[in-house]
Amino acid sequence: MRAVVHHGGFDVRVEHRPDPSLREPTDAVVRVLLSCICGSDLWPYRRPGERDGGPGPIGHEFLGVVEEVGADVVTVRPGDVVIAPFVWSDGTCPHCLAGVHTSCVHGGIWGRDGADGGQGEAVRVPWADGTLVVAPVAPDDERLPALLTLSDVMGTGHHAALAAGVGPGSTVAVIGDGAVGLCGVLAAHRLGAERILLLGRHEDRIAVGRGFGATDVVAERGDDAVARVLELTDGLGVAHVMECVGMQSSWDAAIAIARPGGTVGYVGVPAGVTTGLPLGTMFGRNVAVRGGVAPVRAYLPELLADVLAGVIDPSPVFDLELSLGDAPAGYAAMDERRAIKVLLRP
Amino acid sequence: MRAVVHHGGFDVRVEHRPDPSLREPTDAVVRVLLSCICGSDLWPYRRPGERDGGPGPIGHEFLGVVEEVGADVVTVRPGDVVIAPFVWSDGTCPHCLAGVHTSCVHGGIWGRDGADGGQGEAVRVPWADGTLVVAPVAPDDERLPALLTLSDVMGTGHHAALAAGVGPGSTVAVIGDGAVGLCGVLAAHRLGAERILLLGRHEDRIAVGRGFGATDVVAERGDDAVARVLELTDGLGVAHVMECVGMQSSWDAAIAIARPGGTVGYVGVPAGVTTGLPLGTMFGRNVAVRGGVAPVRAYLPELLADVLAGVIDPSPVFDLELSLGDAPAGYAAMDERRAIKVLLRP
Numbered sequence: 105m106r107a108v109v110h111h112g113g114f115d116v117r118v119e120h121r122p123d124p125s126l127r128e129p130t131d132a133v134v135r136v137l138l139s140c141i142c143g144s145d146l147w148p149y150r151r152p153g154e155r156d157g158g159p160g161p162i163g164h165e166f167l168g169v170v171e172e173v174g175a176d177v178v179t180v181r182p183g184d185v186v187i188a189p190f191v192w193s194d195g196t197c198p199h200c201l202a203g204v205h206t207s208c209v210h211g212g213i214w215g216r217d218g219a220d221g222g223q224g225e226a227v228r229v230p231w232a233d234g235t236l237v238v239a240p241v242a243p244d245d246e247r248l249p250a251l252l253t254l255s256d257v258m259g260t261g262h263h264a265a266l267a268a269g270v271g272p273g274s275t276v277a278v279i280g281d282g283a284v285g286l287c288g289v290l291a292a293h294r295l296g297a298e299r300i301l302l303l304g305r306h307e308d309r310i311a312v313g314r315g316f317g318a319t320d321v322v323a324e325r326g327d328d329a330v331a332r333v334l335e336l337t338d339g340l341g342v343a344h345v346m347e348c349v350g351m352q353s354s355w356d357a358a359i360a361i362a363r364p365g366g367t368v369g370y371v372g373v374p375a376g377v378t379t380g381l382p383l384g385t386m387f388g389r390n391v392a393v394r395g396g397v398a399p400v401r402a403y404l405p406e407l408l409a410d411v412l413a414g415v416i417d418p419s420p421v422f423d424l425e426l427s428l429g430d431a432p433a434g435y436a437a438m439d440e441r442r443a444i445k446v447l448l449r450p
Numbered sequence: 451m452r453a454v455v456h457h458g459g460f461d462v463r464v465e466h467r468p469d470p471s472l473r474e475p476t477d478a479v480v481r482v483l484l485s486c487i488c489g490s491d492l493w494p495y496r497r498p499g500e501r502d503g504g505p506g507p508i509g510h511e512f513l514g515v516v517e518e519v520g521a522d523v524v525t526v527r528p529g530d531v532v533i534a535p536f537v538w539s540d541g542t543c544p545h546c547l548a549g550v551h552t553s554c555v556h557g558g559i560w561g562r563d564g565a566d567g568g569q570g571e572a573v574r575v576p577w578a579d580g581t582l583v584v585a586p587v588a589p590d591d592e593r594l595p596a597l598l599t600l601s602d603v604m605g606t607g608h609h610a611a612l613a614a615g616v617g618p619g620s621t622v623a624v625i626g627d628g629a630v631g632l633c634g635v636l637a638a639h640r641l642g643a644e645r646i647l648l649l650g651r652h653e654d655r656i657a658v659g660r661g662f663g664a665t666d667v668v669a670e671r672g673d674d675a676v677a678r679v680l681e682l683t684d685g686l687g688v689a690h691v692m693e694c695v696g697m698q699s700s701w702d703a704a705i706a707i708a709r710p711g712g713t714v715g716y717v718g719v720p721a722g723v724t725t726g727l728p729l730g731t732m733f734g735r736n737v738a739v740r741g742g743v744a745p746v747r748a749y750l751p752e753l754l755a756d757v758l759a760g761v762i763d764p765s766p767v768f769d770l771e772l773s774l775g776d777a778p779a780g781y782a783a784m785d786e787r788r789a790i791k792v793l794l795r796p
Contacts (some may be wrong), residue, residue: 158533197707198684198686199686199710199711202689202709202710203710203711204711204736205734206710206712207711207735207736207762306774338544340545342542343548349470350721355729363545363548363792364545364548364550364552364553365545365548365549365550365553365745368742370733373733374729374730374733377725377729377730377796379730380726380727380729381726381727381729381739382726382727383701383720383723383726383727383739384720386739386742387716387719387720387741387742387743388742389553389742390550390552390553390741390742390743390745392613392738392739392740392741393729393738393739393740394713394738394739394740395733395736395738396732396733396734396736396737397710397733397734397736397737399736
């Protein structure tokens with residue numbers, strides 16, 4: 105099969121890899137219908153030098169049709185359209201049962217340690233019963249792009265909103281206008297937030313954010329952004345901050361705009377945070393920090409129902425569609441911010 | 451009047467200071483019946499050199515009898531027995547209304563910026579209506595020591611428990627066997643925790659902790675303590691961790707023993723934390739951090755009712771009672787860990 109292979113800094117290629125096959129009785133093999141490139145794929149993409157351990161597959165968001173299942177698999181059948189969360193999980197360990205599937209004792213992430221990546225024609229899925237969620241749609245359903253967002257970005261935005269404690273009537277600030285931040289806006293809106301301040305400055309992204317429910321846009325940077333948020337909130341700050349970037353500057357802003365007793369819900373991989381969180385500041389103002397790598401598997405059934413019912417449509421985060429063979433151009437487009445998020449069709 | 455005056459490192463003295471009097475129509479003057487020494491008083495006590503700004507009053511926990519009130523004060527009357535939280539607050543600003551009285555726009559702390567300290571014969575109380583809570587008891591009620599804990603340590607322990615999300619059936623770890631940690635045990639027990647692991651190693655304190663509801667004691671230190679907690683929790687860790695110390699080592703343990711998706715509720719002044727919180731570790735395991743300086747005013751009515759009803763009795767945290775004149779000996783006893791918490795009678 106063909107799949108995207110990451111070689112190192114700014115170097116991804118579409119190459120032939122072995123066709124996946126069942127290895128364990130709990131496996132399934134899924135033929136990919138749609139995959140995409142994640143903002144977090146850009147972290148390794150931008151890292152100079154060769155990839156640690158040599159070239160390997162990449163991509164962790166996909167949906168597809170089940171081709172084959174192992175003897176122990178009972179919840180998915182060949183022919184089912186299924187959505188894969190960005191980590192696999194057994195669904196039965198104490199962490200899965202507690203809703204923290206990302207800490208599953210048998211869990212793992214696509215494209216690492218010999219696992220297939222999501223950006224390819226097919227994927228061997230470990231722990232298929234625990235991992236995959238059946239979408240009751242046909243393989244050519246027009247809502248597939250919306251459903252693909254449940255693999256990561258929509259579930260991740262939802263995690264940020266839950267972590268930040270967003271609820272009916274909330275005033276919320278979303279930091280970051282990437283796909284996760286935009287999905288965070290949509291998630292906050294879905295949870296009943298009354299006022300949603302989006303901190304971002306890219307016209308195309310802001311337009312999507314407004315469509316998702318952002319009521320105010322803060323385009324300033326740094327201290328000016330903090331001042332603007334305080335101005336918009338009578339000097340109080342925001343009770344529910346959603347940090348969807350993971351840079352030092354975005355974290356500084358997140359803590360600074362949180363009102364006393366407020367919560368920063370965060371989901372941005374903190375790859376750009378160098379100094380640790382300022383506990384003294386958090387202590388004095390009772391600012392909480394909650395979040396992490398999103399257990400999107402926990403949210404998939406609920407969000408799936410809302411996509412199918414037309415309550416939410418996160419698909420506008422995809423603004424460029426390419427064939428799998430053009431994946432390198434997709435990486436370049438996202439790296440250069442010419443695209444919010446790139447859809448890949450095998 | 452006589453009051454404790456802090457001069458610098460290991461130097462507190464009982465001296466004469468001006469008798470407090472009303473300055474604002476929102477003030478009250480309270481004659482102190484009981485005050486005490488806080489673990490957090492030891493931070494400045496132990497700091498070498500002279501006190502910043504010169505000698506000044508100290509102490510932030512007291513209860514007493516109202517002597518006089520300003521013209522605008524309506525909720526307390528001369529003769530009332532009142533409990534003072536460790537910060538004053540107006541009770542009407544947006545932060546007070548949100549329950550974060552420690553961020554009151556008119557707030558302040560006893561013993562700083564010209565305010566009287568709690569360790570003295572009398573105190574001028576700003577914003578008396580917002581600050582003071584009337585206890586319907588006589589000035590010689592035997593429950594006064596228990597009520598005095600509502601000024602800080604019991605409310606602070608309760609804040610840690612709430613911040614950690616403790617509820618019925620919870621498994622909880624309390625880090626620290628000081629007065630706040632012990633009150634944290636009592637607070638967790640009161641909120642319905644089923645299992646309470648107390649991390650501490652001082653026999654006298656552990657005995658109080660067991661009386662307050664601790665079900666397991668972890669006396670190990672550092673990595674051994676972490677290993678012991680994991681052993682006691684089937685390798686999972688604890689969903690609700692209460693950090694009641696504020697040292698680097700206690701924070702390292704707090705994060706390490708939190709189970710995925712768990713929360714560290716914290717109230718220890720983070721005076722000994724140097725490196726910032728490890729966001730990467732928190733991210734990977736979805737460990738939340740919530741807490742800060744406790745808005746004990748918010749909790750006072752509820753905890754007061756439970757003390758008066760006999761539901762809780764936090765008074766065993768006081769294991770040494772001295773007259774105000776012996777306050778220096780009380781500081782030394784707490785510094786040398788010969789006493790958990792020292793009660794001072796003017």
